[in-house]
Amino acid sequence: MERLEVKGLNHSFGFFRVLEDINFTLEKGKVISIVGPSGGGKTTLLHLCAGLLDLTEGEIVNTFKSSAFAFQEPRLLPWKSVLDNIALGLIAKGVSKKEAEIKATNIALEFGLELKDLEKFPKDLSGGMRQRVSFARALVVEPSLLFLDEPFSALDIGLKKELQNHLIDYIAHHNLTILFITHDIMEAIRLSDKILLLKSDPGEIVKRITIDTPQIERTDKEVFDRMIELLKDQDIINTFELEIK
Amino acid sequence: MKFILKILKDFPWFLWSGWGAVASIFLFIALWDVGYQLYGELVLPSPKATFGAVADFFSDEAIVSDMILTITRAMIGFVAALIFGSVLGLLAGFFATASIMSRPIVTILVGMPPIAWVVLAMIWFGMGDTSVIFTVVIASFPIVFVGAMQGTRTIEGELKEMVDSFGLSLWQKFTNLYFPHIFSYIFPAWVSGLGMSWKIVVMAELLSSSDGIGAALAVARSQLDTTVALALVVVMIGSLLFLEYIVLEPIKKEVEAWRD
Known part of the structure; x- marks a missing residue:
C-alpha cells in the first residue's frame, strides 16, 4: 500500500523554529488538508514532503510511485504554449511528443480550456485560465500523490467551486491521493478526509478532524453545517485568532 | 524548422507593416533636400547626387572591395565579441562571486570611449586589420557580456522549483527553462552589439587603417568631397x-x- 508517513518532523530556519513534532500518515486514495493561518509553516511542510526542501530532523517515508505539485501561482513557462506547458511533466517522464500532445489536449478540454486556447502563450490567458493550465499540468502525469499549495486562493468563488468539483471527480475516479494546504477551512471541509490544524510559532498540529462522508456525496449544506460547527471550536478560534462577537 | 517556416510565412506581412517607416524615411530625405537647397552642394549635397554616388560605388571595384573589407572586419569583430561575451557572461552569471567581481570591470569597459581604444590599439598593434578588429571586439563585448550575465542571473526561483517538482533531467531543464530565458536576454544584446560593431568599425578604420570604408571616408574628407563622404555614410x-x-x-x- 502506497503511503506518506511523516514522523517526528522538526524544521528551523536559522534559530527560528518553523515546525515542531509533526506526525501524520497519508494513505492511498485519501485527502489530508493542513489548515492554518498564513505564515504558519504550511508551505514549508509541503515542500519538505515533496522533497523540494531538505529534511533536517525527523523522518518522511514516501512510497508513492509518482507525485505532482500544483502551486499557489500557476508558474507556467511564459515562452511555451498552453499545450507545451501542460505536456511538460509528460516530456519529463519520457512520453513521446505526439502522445504527450494528445494527452495534454484531452485533459485541457476536461479542465474547461478550449482548443483555440492551446496555442496561446500564458500572457494571453486570464488568471483563472492559467490556474486551470497549472492543474491540468499536474494531473496529466496521473500522479499517485498530488501536492496542492493553496491553488484556489486567488480564484473567484465560481471558478474555485468548478475546479474543486473537477478535483473531487478525479479523487473518486482515479483514486487520487492529495496533500493539500490551505488557510480556507471551508475548502478543507469540502475536499478532505482528514483536516490537520496547524498553529503557528512554532507550527504544531493541535487538532485532527476526520470527515467520513466521501467527497463526492458531500452536500453544500453538510459543508456549511460543519463549517459553523468548526468556527465554534476553541482550537480553531485560538489558531486563527478569531474575534467572537 | 517549424520556427523558420513561420518567420518566412509572416515575412510579407512584416514588410507590409513597414510603410510607416518608409514614409518617415522619405520625409527625412525631403528635409535633407531642403537643407541642400538652403546651403548648397559643398555643405550638404543633394540626396539625388548622394544616391547617384552610391550607385556609382557598385561599379567601382576599389570601393566594392573596401566595402567587403569593412563588412568582413565588422563581422569578425562582432562574432568574436558574441562568442567571448556570451560564454564569459554565462559563466559570470552562474557564479555569484564572478558576477559581483565582473561588474566594475564591465562598467570600466562600457565607460571607456571607443576612440581611446583606437589610440591604444594603434600603439599596440600598429595600423591595419588587428587594430580595427580589436576595437570592434572591445566595444561590443561588454554589451553582449551584460546581456548574457543578466539572462543567467534573472531566472526565477519559482520556475526552477516548478521544474524540479516535475523531475526534469538536466538537459530538459536546459532546453525548457534555462535556454529560452537566457536567449530572451542575450538575443537583444546581440542585436545591439551588432549595431555597435557597425559604427565602431568605420571609426576605427578612419583613424587606424589605410583601407576600408573608414579610410575612404578619410580620403573624401581630405579632398572635401562631401558627396562621396555622405554616400559612404549612406552605404553604412x-x-x-x-x-x-x-x-x-x-x-x-x-x-x-x-x-x-
Whole structure:
C-alpha cells in the first residue's frame, strides 16, 4: 500500500523554529488538508514532503510511485504554449511528443480550456485560465500523490467551486491521493478526509478532524453545517485568532 | 524548422507593416533636400547626387572591395565579441562571486570611449586589420557580456522549483527553462552589439587603417568631397538598416512572441 508517513518532523530556519513534532500518515486514495493561518509553516511542510526542501530532523517515508505539485501561482513557462506547458511533466517522464500532445489536449478540454486556447502563450490567458493550465499540468502525469499549495486562493468563488468539483471527480475516479494546504477551512471541509490544524510559532498540529462522508456525496449544506460547527471550536478560534462577537 | 517556416510565412506581412517607416524615411530625405537647397552642394549635397554616388560605388571595384573589407572586419569583430561575451557572461552569471567581481570591470569597459581604444590599439598593434578588429571586439563585448550575465542571473526561483517538482533531467531543464530565458536576454544584446560593431568599425578604420570604408571616408574628407563622404555614410547606414530591420527584426518578433 502506497503511503506518506511523516514522523517526528522538526524544521528551523536559522534559530527560528518553523515546525515542531509533526506526525501524520497519508494513505492511498485519501485527502489530508493542513489548515492554518498564513505564515504558519504550511508551505514549508509541503515542500519538505515533496522533497523540494531538505529534511533536517525527523523522518518522511514516501512510497508513492509518482507525485505532482500544483502551486499557489500557476508558474507556467511564459515562452511555451498552453499545450507545451501542460505536456511538460509528460516530456519529463519520457512520453513521446505526439502522445504527450494528445494527452495534454484531452485533459485541457476536461479542465474547461478550449482548443483555440492551446496555442496561446500564458500572457494571453486570464488568471483563472492559467490556474486551470497549472492543474491540468499536474494531473496529466496521473500522479499517485498530488501536492496542492493553496491553488484556489486567488480564484473567484465560481471558478474555485468548478475546479474543486473537477478535483473531487478525479479523487473518486482515479483514486487520487492529495496533500493539500490551505488557510480556507471551508475548502478543507469540502475536499478532505482528514483536516490537520496547524498553529503557528512554532507550527504544531493541535487538532485532527476526520470527515467520513466521501467527497463526492458531500452536500453544500453538510459543508456549511460543519463549517459553523468548526468556527465554534476553541482550537480553531485560538489558531486563527478569531474575534467572537 | 517549424520556427523558420513561420518567420518566412509572416515575412510579407512584416514588410507590409513597414510603410510607416518608409514614409518617415522619405520625409527625412525631403528635409535633407531642403537643407541642400538652403546651403548648397559643398555643405550638404543633394540626396539625388548622394544616391547617384552610391550607385556609382557598385561599379567601382576599389570601393566594392573596401566595402567587403569593412563588412568582413565588422563581422569578425562582432562574432568574436558574441562568442567571448556570451560564454564569459554565462559563466559570470552562474557564479555569484564572478558576477559581483565582473561588474566594475564591465562598467570600466562600457565607460571607456571607443576612440581611446583606437589610440591604444594603434600603439599596440600598429595600423591595419588587428587594430580595427580589436576595437570592434572591445566595444561590443561588454554589451553582449551584460546581456548574457543578466539572462543567467534573472531566472526565477519559482520556475526552477516548478521544474524540479516535475523531475526534469538536466538537459530538459536546459532546453525548457534555462535556454529560452537566457536567449530572451542575450538575443537583444546581440542585436545591439551588432549595431555597435557597425559604427565602431568605420571609426576605427578612419583613424587606424589605410583601407576600408573608414579610410575612404578619410580620403573624401581630405579632398572635401562631401558627396562621396555622405554616400559612404549612406552605404553604412543602409546596410545596418537592412540587417536590423529586414533580417533580424522578423526573427526577434518570432523569438519574443511570448512577451507582453
